[in-house]
Amino acid sequence: MPGTVGRVPTPATHAASETDASGAANVVLGHPWAGTALGPPQGWDPGLRGVVDLILASPVPMAFTYGDDLLLLYNDGYAALIGDRHPGAVGRPAAEVFADVWAEPGVGDVIDRAYRQGESFLEKEAAFPFDRHRPGSREQAVFTRGHSPVRDSTGRIVGVLTVAAETSQVTEQLQSLSDVAAALAGTLTLDDVARVALRYLLTAFDADRVTFGVDDGAGWRTVRRVRGELLDEADERLPPLWRRSPADSPGPLIVAARSGVPQFVGDGQPLRDIAVDRHDQKVRALAAQPLRTSVLRGGLTVGYHEAHLWPAAECALLAASAELIGQAAERARRFETQHGTAQLLQRSMLPERLPDLPRLRIAARYDPGVDGNAAGGDFYDAFLLPTGELGIVLGDVAGHDVQAAARMGQVRAALRALALADPRPDAVLAGLDRLVGSLGTETGTYELFVTVVFGVVDTQRRQLTLASAGHPAPLVRRAGPDGGSVAQYLDVPPGAPLGLGCAPRTTTVPFAPGDTVLLFSDGVVERRWQSLTTGLNDLAAAVAGAPSGDPRALCAVATAAVEGATEDDVAVLAVEHALMPSRSASMEVPAEPTAPSRVRHWLTAQLADWQVPEAVIGAAVLCTSELTTNALLHAGTAARVEIDLSPERLLVSVADSGTRGTVTRARTDTLSSRGRGLGLIEQLSDAWGTDPTVRGSTVWFEILVPSG
Known part of the structure; x- marks a missing residue:
């Protein structure tokens, strides 16, 4: 007989008596059997009465169909199986009660065979379509069912006993x-x-x-x-x-x-x-x-x-x-x-801290490839030259293994040594070309593929001198004529990759206060399913449309500018020539319950002393408190809060030394108590993001400061 979906309620065991009848038993015993082929209970055959008592007292779903019409009676467990068909099913022919499924194989035919031919039937793990609650609602129930002929005291078959064990849950x-x-x-x-x-x-x-x-x-x-x-x-x-x-x-x-x-x-x-x-x-x-x-x-x-x-x-x-x-x-x-x-190998070969200069703001970001499980060859660097200028570099050594990372470390170290001796970009890259060629000869590997762009920033002359060895051209964000911003790729002769007889040429371009230059690896713009031109255009549009030229914000914008996941490493280095020197301060935060409160008091006092607008202070304190709590909660280590204030924006970062990993953006209206803080930061700040470091990670946000 049919079953149902879900757990089978286990009714309390009870005797089939007038005084103790309840639920289905009450309905069965109170039914006017005298008007049916079964007759009044007082006249039931003792064997039949024993079967009925067994059914009504059992916690296992059981039913009995009597006579040629297969009249139906059952217990509480079976009533739960048939749902809304109870109590109307009591005393009615089973073929009428289950008219919608009676003709289907394994339903009416097996009961009829057990009654007519005396054959027992057992079916395990049967799935059965069954309208449990209302017409037209057909659910799948899985159960084991058995049908056995029932004989009276004379040995004559008078009906069929059905035992149904619901197994949907298993x-x-x-x-x-x-x-x-x-x-x-x-x-x-x-x-x-x-x-x-x-x-x-x-x-x-x-x-x-x-x-x-x-x-x-x-x-x-x-x-x-x-x-x-x-x-x-x-x-x-x-x-x-x-x-x-x-x-x-x-x-x-x-x-x-x-x-x-x-x-x-x-x-x-x-x-x-x-x-x-x-x-x-x-x-x-x-x-x-x-x-x-x-x-x-x-x-x-x-x-x-x-x-x-x-x-x-x-x-x-x-x-x-x-x-x-x-x-x-x-x-x-x-x-x-x-x-x-x-x-750790990859990041230990990258600079742990970038130069802190009054008129140049510098930020970088490195993200591993698609699985993040291998060291790669992308690298960046920024360092002071003996002339007082700033050297900046971004390169890519082909490969995603330890050997590529080792080659990257050699190239980066050699580049810095060459630049400290002679900072001219063309001379530096020419020396690197000889080094890479020598490494290929030494190891017998002639497939080394290394691209690099190296530049020198001169704030006194307000200019940037660059040379490239097969690397994508840098992008510069400048103030536009209408008060907005524009982003343009610099016209830098690409040259050949290192090790192939590179003969680099230099290009010098203006780099005025308010400008930001962005160096990036090809993983930022390359996607298999679209052209390189599309990726370059997407990057330029995203950088031009960023709220500010702040380097950290632009690094985050750049890595998310092109849709879809990349299979390559991603490295970005951004340098802003600030309109005015910024002010900065920092605080070490111990892993203690009172730490967020101490951060709030320190930040409020510091920003008030710098005469930051109250609206900015309120938003910054709230966001910083959330980030500090998040860092202490998930990393379990001390944290460091750094603030940097320029005339255009306030930048706050919270760094930990744990292994929390990247915090994922999420819509504010989908966040609950733990995630709502991140949604709040997204609402109150103009930009935010996460940066992995050699150990741990840094979460930061930026709030633009109203002019005047």
């Missing part, structure tokens, strides 16, 4: 296991694995509380989700809130992870010793399953607020889930180790 759990395997295949980091695992465990096991944890050097770190916790798109993208625990923590997850033995508590207080809030205190039943991998130790837990039996099938599903999650966590740990090594 089927859905197995399907969800397949879905989570696919989702885990796309994870890269432990943060990714945690998000997928927690979402899956909470849904598949219909749990009240789930956790995921891994070893973390001398201790452990765990992350939790609870039923009813509101997480929107922005929260899912933010890093999970990991909790640190000591190596000897008595928590069930950590005990299971250490021992490799799963733990199951059906009813008790399994989290009494480690409870941090009411969500932990309310847990009565808990399963803790270890993750068995060769690279890390970890575990997961599933908990309920009510007592819960742990049947073998559910324990097996949990073990299978842990196996999949453990494999993904192992891959993530390997990835993070490789990623961290590659990125």
Whole structure:
């Protein structure tokens, strides 16, 4: 007989008596059977009466169809299966009650065969279309059903007993296991694995509380989700809130992870010793399953607020889930180790701090390629020359491996040495050409492909002298005639890449106060599906339309100017010739609960002393407080707040030394309590972004200062 979707309610067991009848039993016993072929209950055959008593007293969904008309009676469990057809189905022919599906294979035919021919029938894991609530609504229910002929005391077949065990939940759990395997295949980091695992465990096991944890050097770190916790798109993208625990923590997850033995508590207080809030205190039943991998130790837990039996099938599903999650966590740990090594190598070869000059503002940004798992050859540098001028360079060594990064380090170091001896751009690149050619001969590798653009900024003469070895031409943003801004590519002879007999030529262009020059790698503008010209035009339009010429803001604008992901590394260096010197200050922020308050007081006093408009102060203090809280919360380390004020804008940055990673932009109206701070920054600032550093990351924002 038909089933339904969802869990089968388990009715309280009761005797089939007039005084104890309830629910379906009450309807069955109160039905006017005297007017049917079954006759009044007082005259029922003892064998038939015994079957009816068994059905009405059983918590398992059961139904009985009697006689040639297959009149229907059933218990509470079966009533829940047939939904809105109850109570009208009692005493009616089954063919009428289930007229919409009776003729389909495996429905009416098997019941009729059991009655007419005395054949028992068992069907496992059958999916059945069933209109449960209203006509026209057909849902898929999966259940195991059995039909057996029922005989009276004389041995004559008088009807059919149907037992239906709903198995949709098990089927859905197995399907969800397949879905989570696919989702885990796309994870890269432990943060990714945690998000997928927690979402899956909470849904598949219909749990009240789930956790995921891994070893973390001398201790452990765990992350939790609870039923009813509101997480929107922005929260899912933010890093999970990991909790640190000591190596000897008595928590069930950590005990299971250490021992490799799963733990199951059906009813008790399994989290009494480690409870941090009411969500932990309310847990009565808990399963803790270890993750068995060769690279890390970890575990997961599933908990309920009510007592819960742990049947073998559910324990097996949990073990299978842990196996999949453990494999993904192992891959993530390997990835993070490789990623961290590659990125540390890459960034350690780049300047950790750029020159701080009164009339030149400098910023740079480096983003790894599409997977971020390999060191690359893009590099930038800015340094003072003996003449007092500023040397700037951006280059690209072909390749995405450790060898490319090593070559990049050699080229960058050689360029700086050559520039300090003779800063003429053409002479520097000619010397580099000989070096790259020599490296190719020495290693037997004649496929070294290195492009570089090198320039010298002279603020006294207000000019910029450049030479290029096969590199994209720099972009300059200048004030336009209508009060806006324009962005133009400089006419720099590209020359040949280094190592190919490069004969560079120099170009000198005006570089007046208010101008900003942008050097970039080809990963900024190249996309497989569109022409290079399109990418260059998009970059120029984005730079011209930026709110200000501030270098940090322009670096962020440049890296996002061309739509779509790039498969190459991205490096950008921007230098602004300021109209007036800026004022700057900084504060070291300890990882303490009172730190955001101290930052607010310091920033308010500093900006008031600089006579910044009150509206700007209010917005800046609010945004800085949010960023400081975010840095301390996710990185868990001390932070550094830096402010830089020019006549045009206020720039504030908050740097940490943790491993938080890039904060993702999100629309304000989709952010919840944790993400709303970032949405607030997007609303109150004119530009904001994140910059990775050698260790940790920096989040910054810019607010334009009204003139007059």
